[in-house]
Amino acid sequence: MSARTTHLVVGESVVDVIERPDGSVERHPGGSPANVALGLGRLGADVTLRTQLGRDHDGDLLRRHLASAGVRLEVTDGPTSTARAALDEHGAAEYELDVAWALDRVGASPWRPTHVHTGSLATVVQPGAEAVHALVASLRGGSTVSYDPNVRPGLMGPREVAVPAVERLVALSDVVKASEDDVAWLYPDRDPVDVAYRWLTVGPALVVVTLGARGAVAVTPHGVVESPPHPVDVADTVGAGDSFMAALLARLGTGGLLGASGRRSLRVAPPARLAPVLSWAARAAAVTVSRRGADLPDTAALTGATA
Known part of the structure; x- marks a missing residue:
């Protein structure tokens, strides 16, 4: 039996302030990396989140x-970030972000995870972004890496600066997940699948x-895998991409496709092996989109959805 996969997620934790079309306001814990860590934990994975949290009500939440x-948490003290999400009548969210990210004490990890995941604001907001890149680079030799750019145009800076920063992390990664909206902002008028192939190289x-x-x-190096949609009544889209990422990593981990020992297996995996993942x-x-807020499922919920 292979050793248990250990995940280190590095990035921001954010309290989402949800404004609904009827005028009601809700507060939910969120932040893309924090959501991925939560999703991994709910799916039974061994996961640690390295993040920044304040000693305040939002931090305690x-x-x-x-x-x-x-x-598990490895915390740097600092202001707790917030994101105000205004939802339209279809449940789609537009964000206004107040993010502080100065993870300046991130250095060499005191332990070696099987896999490290990062992305979103943590990889573009300075000064923490450079620390995140240094940490990922230091772990790359013995750990697989995943990355989700999770583009937020208001904080990405000019496109000509953001694209090289994204591509630098793509080059360090074994697994990359992006939405078609992410790709459209980074590469206007480019086909998302063409971009995916270019990243693969x-x-x-x-x-x-x-x-x-x-x-x-x-x-993949061995072909294309298509996953059809799962029809659902949408409550809102908050956390959908993070839920996808968490479940993807959990399944890759239990399938022996993560970590230094799983890296080659991932690279040679045929599409038929990856389709169920x-x-x-x-x-x-x-x-997740059938629920309000970033309420990611556990294994029992997914098993029920399968049935």
């Missing part, structure tokens, strides 16, 4: 939320593009 899924073994209600598509991830995203 996030600590309790993550602890409820068994997520610089390092990753698996590049996934999520297509919203149209499912997802992945490119993508389907599982798409199912997780479907369950």
Whole structure:
């Protein structure tokens, strides 16, 4: 039996302030990396989140939320970030972000995870972004790496600066997941699958593009994997991409496709081996959009969705 996969997630934790069309306001713990860590924990993975949290009400809310899924924390003190999400009548979100990210004490990890995941604001907001890149680079030799750019145009800076920063992390990664909206902002007028193929040439073994209600598509060195959508009544889209990422990583980990020992297996995996992994991830995203807020499913919920 292979050793248990250990995941280190590095990135921001954010409290989402949800404004609904009827004028009601709700506060939910969130932040893309924190959501991925939560999702991994709910799916039974061994996961640690390295993040920044304040000693305040929002910080305490996030600590309790993550602890409820068994997520261990390595915390740098600092202001707790917030994101105000205004939802339209279809449940789609537009964000206004107040993010502080100065993870300046991130250095060499005191332990060696099987896999490290990062992305979103943590990889573009300075000064923390450079520390994150240094940490990922230091772990790359013995750990597989996943990355989700999770583009937020208001904080990405000029496109000509953002694209090289994204591509630098793509080149360090074994698994990359991006939405078609991410790709459209980074590369206007480029086909998302063409971009995925180009990213594949610089390092990753698996590049996934999520297509919203149209499912997802992945490119690998051995072919394309398409995952059809899972029909669902949408409550809102908050956390859908993070749920997809968490479920994807959980399945890759239990399938022996992560870590230094799994890197080659991932690179040579045929599409038929990866298809059920993508389907599982798409199912997780479907369950999440059927719920309000970034309420990621556990294994029992996904098993029920399968039935």
